[in-house]
Amino acid sequence: MPLRGRPAALLPLCLLCLQAALPLRGHRGRYAGDKVIRVVPESKRETQILRAAFNRLKVDLWQPSSPFHIVEGTVTDVRVPQNTSRSLLPYLQQADIAYTILISDLQKAIENQTGSRTYRNRRSLSEYNYEVYHSLEEIQGWMYHLNKTHSDLVHMFSLGKSYEGRPLLVLKLGKRSRPYKKAVWMDCGIHAREWIGPAFCQWFVKEALQMYQTDPAMRKMLTQLYFYVMPVFNVDGYHFSWTNDRFWRKTRSKNARFRCHGVDANRNWKVKWCDEGASFHPCDDTYCGPFPESEPEVKAVAHFLRKHRKQIKAYLSFHAYAQMLLYPYSYKYATIPNFSCVESAAYNAVNALQSAHGVRYRYGPASSTLYVSSGSSMDWAYKNGIPYAFAFELRDTGHFGFLLPETLIKPTCTETMLAVKNITLHLLKKCH
Ligand SMILES: *[C@@H]1O[C@H](CO)[C@@H](O)[C@H](O)[C@H]1NC(C)=O
């Protein structure tokens, strides 16, 4: 190891010898040998080295979502392609930066998760399996089915079309008991690779329809409120994550000047758009888009929320992974006007969640709990008059990351259900 012990100042030079990740195009086994590593930078120096290396190598950051969010003392999980890991890992060792390997062979981990899927999914819709991940086609088929079979409690409509022309389907749940009812909005799958999100939205609908008969709390929720549930927000991206790239995050819109596709649908909202925590570069995972609401999916949902802002009292968005319950602001370090009501709702929700399996969630303003990001749906909803706006970061904290095994769908959804019910019942009370 001839370079061992060299001063840190020389490291940026050496960075130039690092080989950039080759573009990976959709083929079987594309993740063979890829690793997910975790680094927790301990100093400014380490932070700078990591930012520079990850910027240059264009590795896939899992947590946080972009190199400029890497800060001292914070967990950084990154997917390193096999070619890159051959140079990156020795480089980190030379720089005396400690890392651990979370997933040693990503292809094996993917195959472990999705092994016998096609076999298990071929069931009739009446015995739909909520403990496996479902493709977009399966989810949409399930939605059409519910719209037919549960017309007393379910009404499905489309908000428009995605970039690639898919319908943007929403289920409206609730008893049509009176002309005016408050409502709760829930969306899942803004980020394509966060598969536990759509699984949870489906779980919520299942529970609502089943428990309506037997659980007085659920009955009260569906009698006094409407729930607008959008199980897959980013339909094109979600589809792409099934067919081409399991770790796709963005939408699939084309860019006029770059070959990179897609916009981060959680940086594309008209609230401090493309400021801190978002990127102007179309190839980045946090690309904010050419202008606010450039993405048809974002535009359609924003239009709907704007139109129903008086009715909708809570906005809930489901992401993964980190085990956090976040509320505004995302884009700045400041306290929201309704802080105490929102904070107590979050506190109670994470306690309710923990009561199921002992899993702890952190909670707080997104800016100080996760990181600063601008143009998010949650901030936008709050700024547009929806008083309770939350973003969930579901399980886990990195052991499986985006590849949360299907065996953990049930415990994850069961506990999250308690949090959502708790927030919802909180809405039905007065808060001063
Ligand atoms: C494979 O999946 C099971 C759960 O389905 C999990 O317990 C196990 O750790 C996984 N193995 C790998 C290598 O990911």
Ligand SMILES: *[C@@H]1O[C@H](CO)[C@@H](O)[C@H](O)[C@H]1NC(C)=O
């Ligand atoms: C849902 O069902 C109703 C009839 O019960 C129908 O009018 C409506 O068009 C259906 N929604 C969609 C998006 O197909």
Ligand SMILES: *[C@@H]1O[C@H](CO)[C@@H](O)[C@H](O)[C@H]1NC(C)=O
């Ligand atoms: C919400 O959760 C808190 C904390 O676990 C609990 O004290 C409260 O009773 C729950 N409220 C409802 C309505 O479930």
Ligand SMILES: *[C@@H]1O[C@H](CO)[C@@H](O)[C@H](O)[C@H]1NC(C)=O
């Ligand atoms: C605070 O909450 C109340 C209802 O709980 C709502 O009427 C008001 O608009 C909210 N204010 C803000 C700034 O969100």
Ligand SMILES: [Zn+2]
């Ligand atoms: Zn997300």
